[in-house]
Amino acid sequence: MSVSSKALVARAFGWPRLPRHRRSRLHGSDLAWSVAFLVPYAILFAAFVIYPMAYGLWMGSDPALYATLAGDPRYLRAAINTVLFVGVAVNVQMVLALLLSGFFARRRWWIKALLAVYILPWTLPAVPAYLSFHWMLVAYPRGLIDNLITALFGIEGPFWFNHGWLALLCDIVANIWKWMPLWTLIFLGGRMAIPPDIYDAADVDGASPYQRFVYVTAPLLGTLYVVSTLIAAIWAFGDYSPVLFVSAGTPSFESEVISTLGFHYALDFANPPLGVAAGLSVLPLLIPVVILLIQRLKAMEVQL
C-alpha cells in the first residue's frame, strides 16, 4: 500500500497515523520559544477559565442553594427539559447527519448545489435565525407556518407556545435545523476519506447498499461519530439561544432549560448564586461527557 493511501485509511479511522519521530527533550532557545508560544494561551486559560470556574464553584458552594433548587418546580421542569433537549436534539441531528452525508456524497451536480443551500442554516447567526423561527411560529395571531398549514390543509395550526412540551419541541427542531449541517459536513469529510477501493472490494463481494453501510462506512466513521456526538452534547448543554429566542421559555417557565433558567435566577430574580448553582447542577451529567471525550481523543492517539 502506498504511503498516501495508508494515510487515507488512517484518517478514515480517526486520527491520522503518520510516522512520527520520538519526542526528544527541548533545549535552549527551542525550549524558550515553545514556552513563549504557549504563554498567550496559558494566560487566557488562567484568567478566563480557571479563575471564573473557581469563582463559580465558590459562588455555588452553599448547600442551601441546592435545597432551594430542589424545592422549585420551575427548576425540576427545566432539568427534565435540559435532558430532553440535549438527548433528543443531539441524537436526532447526529443520526440524520450521518444518513444525509451519504446522500450528499452522491456525485450529482444538483446535489452539490443543494449542499451549498443546506449549509446555510449553520452560517446564519443564531439570534436572527431563531428570531425568524419565533416569528413564523408565534400566534400573534398567525405566523408563516400557520399560514402554510391553513393553505395546505385548510385547518388552523396549533398555538405553538401555549403548551410546554410543544414549545420545547420547537426549540429542539430549531437547534437541529441550525447545527445538523455542520455535522453533515464533518461526516461527509469522513466519508470522502474512506478509500474508494474498499467500496470496490465490497462491490466485488456483492455487498448490498445496506451491507456497505454496516460493514464499511459505520466501522470506519465510528470514532468520528462518537467524538462529534460528545462535542455536540457539550455544546447543547450550554445552548441557551433556541430557548431564549424561539419559545422564550413560555408558557410560564415550562419550556426553560437550565442554562436559561440560571440566567433568569441571576438577573430577573437578582440571585446570581442561585443561577450559578443551577448551572453547576448539570455537572454530574456534563463532566462524564467531557472525560469521555478526552479519553476518546487519548485512545486515538495511543493508536499512533
Added chain:
Amino acid sequence: MTGTVPGIRPDRRARIRRRRILIEAASLALGAILLIWSLIPVYNMFLVALDPTGHNEFTYDIWPSHPTLGVFADLWNADEEDVRDIWPAFGNSIFIGVMVTAFTVLISSLASFAVGRMRLARDRTLSGVALLSYAIPASTLIIPFLRIMHIYGLTDNLWAVIAAEVTFATPYAILILQYYGRLIPSEFDDAARIDGASALQVYRHIYVPLMAPALAAVGTYALLFAWNDYFYQYMLLFSERHTTVAMALEQFFDDDDAPWNYMMAIAILYSLPPIAIFYGLRRFMASGLTAGGLKG
C-alpha cells in the same frame, strides 16, 4: 441478500433499471424536502422584512403582498427612530468579530505549534486541558465572568466580550489545528531547522502557509462563534454606545410594539458577513480539508 452484478438475464436488468429510477426519484424528493427545510426560516425573514408594515402575520399571506425595499432604504438613511443607532452597533459587532477571529487564530495556532510541532508536551495534554474549558457551561460561567471582568477593570468594555468569546472558541480551534497539524509531515520542519531556521521562522514560513486552509477554517469558526453569541454581549456590555447588533435585535424582540420589518431587515444584514466569508473561503478551506473530520 442477492448480488447486484449487472445484467445476466433481461428481466433482472429491467428490475435493476426500475430500482435505479426509484432511487433517483427518491433522491429528488429528499432534495426538495431539504431545500424547503433549509430555506423556510430564511424566506420568513424576507417575508417580514419586505412587508411595508411589518405586520403580515396578521394576514393569511404566504407571499409578500406588497413587497418593498423601503425598510432597507430607511436603514441606510437611518431616519427611522428605531434604527438610528444601528450602524454604530454594526461597528461594535464587526470590531468584536474581527478581534475574536484574529486572537483565536493566533493563540490557538501558537499553542498547537508549540505542542504539536515542537513537542513541548504531548498533544493530548494540550487538547485535554483545553477541553476542560467546557467542563462548566459557558452560559453558567457568565455570572462569575461579570464579577471577574469588574476586577480586571473591563466593565462595559468590548474587550471583555472579546476575551470571553476567544476563551470559548479556542478549545475547538486547538482540536482542529492539532488534527490537521498531523497531516503535515514533520520532515518539513526538520529540513528548515537543519538550514538554521529559528522556531519563529518555522512557524511563520512553514507552519502558517501549510496550515492556511485549516487556519481559515478556524477563523471562520471563530467569526461564526462571535456572531452567534448574544449572552456575553448582553451581560458584559451595558452602555448604549457599546450595543451590538445581537443586543439590538433582542431589544426589538422584547418590545411588543417594535416594527418587525426593521428587525428582520437588520437580521438579514447581520447575517450577510459570515455567509459571505464562509462561501468565499469554502473552496479554499476544502482544498486542504476534504479529508478527515472535525471541520470548523
